[in-house]
Each structure stands twice: as structure tokens, then as C-alpha cells.
Amino acid sequence: MMESSVTQQSNNSVTKSNVLIEANYKLTVTEQKVILYLVSQINKDDDDFKMYSLPIQHFYELLGYRGSPKYSEMREITKNLMRKILEIKEGKKLKQMSWISYVEYDEHSGRVSLSFDPRLKPYLLQLKKEFTTYRLKNVMELKSSYSIRIYEILKRWQFMNEIEIPLDELRKMVGATDKYLEYHNFKKRVLAPAEKEIAEKTDLSFKYKEVKRGRKVVAIRFFIRERRVDGKGNMLEIPYGKDSSDTLYSQFLSRLEKHHQSISQKGFAKIALLAQKVFGEGWFDELTKIADDILAREDIREPLAFLTYVLNEKVKRVEKGIDHNEVSVEKIRKAVRREQLPDWFEEYQKQFLQGIEKSTISEDEDFERKRAELEARLQKYRD
Missing domain, CATH: 1.10.10.10 (Winged helix-like DNA-binding domain superfamily/Winged helix DNA-binding domain)
Incomplete structure (x- = not known):
């Protein structure tokens, strides 16, 4: 044959x-x-x-x-x-x-x-x-290496519908650390052609927003849309659907509100990223199981703070190649002396979560520093 x-x-x-x-x-x-x-x-x-x-x-x-x-x-x-x-x-x-x-x-x-x-x-x-x-x-017809890399990155974050990437990190990922050093050239030679070519030749399209610190562009926020062919052969741009971040956020928020809790969409995005690192494709179902378990307990006064800590502990094990199931709500609750979390832990975690609300996804180093500091304090308390 x-x-x-x-x-x-x-x-x-x-x-x-x-x-x-x-x-x-x-x-x-x-x-x-x-x-x-x-x-x-x-x-x-x-x-x-x-x-x-x-x-x-x-x-x-x-x-x-x-x-x-x-x-x-x-x-x-x-x-x-x-x-x-x-x-x-x-x-x-x-x-x-x-x-x-x-x-x-x-x-x-x-x-x-x-x-x-x-x-x-x-x-x-x-x-x-x-x-x-x-x-x-979806990539074989693309003529630009930058378009291929940006397509892959957007495909990876399609489930969130949007993602913010620090400009320096984006340059490294697309292989443009030594070219188009002025942002206006990077925009003209990388972002604009990729936006046009991806929309014309693939199952995605995107828009982007420049995130600035003062006058300097420090990150790019991508807004991702899926494109499908209808019965007449026309390419349609799909709005946020049942699996979009807007809908998932609404579902998660409704769970919290039943227990008199709330979270912003930016805070949910950060928690969602942690859950996705641990659970992969089925992250939302697993996240809601853990959240429901925590919300049902009367001895956890700051459920969102506790949820963040549980997810961070799981991520740490995944990164080390260790089974994240070693970490559970019950085990962590018992680890901090029986039934009640100490007041300093709740207050510190509350501040930690508020920090997430104010930050962007580009501030991972500060995020990890706060997590490490929290871990050290918790270990000192256990000892």
C-alpha cells in the first residue's frame, strides 16, 4: 500500500x-x-x-x-x-x-x-x-515560527479564555530574546502577524492588551476565542461557552455564596491555575470537590485561604514527582494541632489571598516567596 x-x-x-x-x-x-x-x-x-x-x-x-x-x-x-x-x-x-x-x-x-x-x-x-x-x-499552514509558538501557548490556555504573560517570558517562549528588542518592533514583527495568521488558518483567534508599568509594556494579556466551521462551511468565532472561564467562575462563586464567601475573578484565575497544575484536564471537578469539603467544615474559619494552602502543597509535590494525594484537607487540618487553626495562620493566609487578588499572573516569584514564608512559619508552629 x-x-x-x-x-x-x-x-x-x-x-x-x-x-x-x-x-x-x-x-x-x-x-x-x-x-x-x-x-x-x-x-x-x-x-x-x-x-x-x-x-x-x-x-x-x-x-x-x-x-x-x-x-x-x-x-x-x-x-x-x-x-x-x-x-x-x-x-x-x-x-x-x-x-x-x-x-x-x-x-x-x-x-x-x-x-x-x-x-x-x-x-x-x-x-x-x-x-x-x-x-x-492547524500549524502546518502557518508561515511564521512565531505564529506556531503563540498558537501552542494559546491552545494550552484556551480553557481559561485569557492569559497574561510577562513580556520577557513571552520573548523566551517564542525564541525572540535577541530580536525586535524595542517593543514596537516586537509588536509589528511578532504579535500583529501572528494575530492575523492564526485567525486566518487555525481553529483559534485572539486579541491582546498591553499591560504597562508606567509607560513600559511589561506583559501581554491574550483573549482567546475558538473558531469552528458551521454546516455551510463558514468559520464562526465561538463566544464563551459552558467550559469558559466566565461560566466556571460563576459556578465556583455560586458555591461560595451559599457559605457566605466570595472571590474575585482574578482570585479565581489564580486558584484555577494551581488546580490545573495538579489535576490537568479534570481540574475544575477536582477543585470543586476540595472546595466543597472545606466549605462544609465549621472548624475552618477562612476556607479560601485554606483551599489556597492545600493546592500549593499539592503543587509542590507534583513538581517533585511525589503523589499529591499525600496532601488532603483532613491531614492538613490535623497537622496544625487538632481541630482549630491558629489565629496567626488564618490572618496570614487572609493577607496571602488578598495579595493574590491584587497581583497578576506575572508575579510568580513574589507568589512563591510568600508561599515559602508561610510554610516556614507553619513548620515553626508544628515544631
Whole structure:
């Protein structure tokens, strides 16, 4: 049977760990498409990488070329790709690794085979939580490497409908740390073309707002919309639906109000991000279970503060590769001396949560500092 072409395989899905989505790297648009095509060949049940092989002619088409393959051009592309490094930040660790560890051209059979670096296994194989999936065809037609990276980032946060990213972090993620250093150039060469191209060629569209400190742009807030084809072949922009952040916030708020509690949408966004880090796709159901458990207890006077602490403890274990189920509402409640949380804990947690309300998602360092300080005080109290 004849091999299916690259175009025919474009309905395959690309699934990547969210950690990998947010990694820092710089690839050309051709290199990105090679990587994403290989990722789309991974089976969800694979427990190890394989040699991913395809006809050289199809590989040549994937690179955007026409006519007979020129092996010298192809070898140069794969050699450059093997030298490209990505950086992954996990807690206090910074990991550097390559994408591809081996490439083999077989002119006799007319095939090229590539193999991922084995250190990428945790980010591409048997992903159970915190991953993003999209159709390969949504990126194969994009002409800009920046558009591909921004599409992936927005796809990762689509469930929230909006996300604020510090400008410096966005530059690292899209691979533009050494280009367009003036913001107006970054906007003209990266953001504006990506906004246009993503809306024209993918299942998403976005608008963005500049977040300023004084006159300086320090972050970009993206507003994400899904696009679908209707029965007449027209592309429609989907408003916030049943899974949107507005609706989820309303559902969560209604739970709180039954217990005379309240939270702003910004505060909910921060708690939602913590829950998503722990539970992945089913984060909202798990979050509401924990919240309901806490709200039902009369001995917890500050339920939102307590909820924040529980989620932070779970995140800390997830980052260390430890089972987060070691942390539960009951265990934490007992850890601070039987049935009543000390007054200082409640007051401190109240201030901590208020800090979240005032902050933006870009203030993660301050967020982690406050969490560490709280932990130290709590440990001192236990001792």
C-alpha cells in the first residue's frame, strides 16, 4: 500500500506536556514543523520512543520544497536541528536538552528516520495530566515560527479564555530574546502577524492588551476565542461557552455564596491555575470537590485561604514527582494541632489571598516567596 502523504496525515494530533509547551527554545518554522510532525506520529500508548520514519520525498514536502529531494539541503536542516537546545524550567531546576538525537538517511529505500532525545520521554509519552492536544493541520499552514509558538501557548490556555504573560517570558517562549528588542518592533514583527495568521488558518483567534508599568509594556494579556466551521462551511468565532472561564467562575462563586464567601475573578484565575497544575484536564471537578469539603467544615474559619494552602502543597509535590494525594484537607487540618487553626495562620493566609487578588499572573516569584514564608512559619508552629 502506498504511504499516506504529509498532507493526508495532517489530521493527526500533536500532544505535548504543558511544561514542553512553555519551554524556551528557538526553531525555524521548518524545524518546528519537522518536530511537530514527529510528535504527531507518537501513539498515546507508546511507552518508549521509536525511530520515526517517512519517505524522503514526503519529508522534502514537509520542509516546504517542491521537486526532487536535494539531500544536501535536507542534511543541513537536520544537522542544524540536532544542535538546537531547549530549556525546561521545573521548580528550581533548569534542564537543557536537544530535540533530536539521531537521524538516518537511506537513499536505497528512499526513507529518512529520526529519533527524539530520550530525555524528552516525560514530556511526550503516556501523558495523563497537564498536556495540550491539537490537530497538526492547524500549524502546518502557518508561515511564521512565531505564529506556531503563540498558537501552542494559546491552545494550552484556551480553557481559561485569557492569559497574561510577562513580556520577557513571552520573548523566551517564542525564541525572540535577541530580536525586535524595542517593543514596537516586537509588536509589528511578532504579535500583529501572528494575530492575523492564526485567525486566518487555525481553529483559534485572539486579541491582546498591553499591560504597562508606567509607560513600559511589561506583559501581554491574550483573549482567546475558538473558531469552528458551521454546516455551510463558514468559520464562526465561538463566544464563551459552558467550559469558559466566565461560566466556571460563576459556578465556583455560586458555591461560595451559599457559605457566605466570595472571590474575585482574578482570585479565581489564580486558584484555577494551581488546580490545573495538579489535576490537568479534570481540574475544575477536582477543585470543586476540595472546595466543597472545606466549605462544609465549621472548624475552618477562612476556607479560601485554606483551599489556597492545600493546592500549593499539592503543587509542590507534583513538581517533585511525589503523589499529591499525600496532601488532603483532613491531614492538613490535623497537622496544625487538632481541630482549630491558629489565629496567626488564618490572618496570614487572609493577607496571602488578598495579595493574590491584587497581583497578576506575572508575579510568580513574589507568589512563591510568600508561599515559602508561610510554610516556614507553619513548620515553626508544628515544631
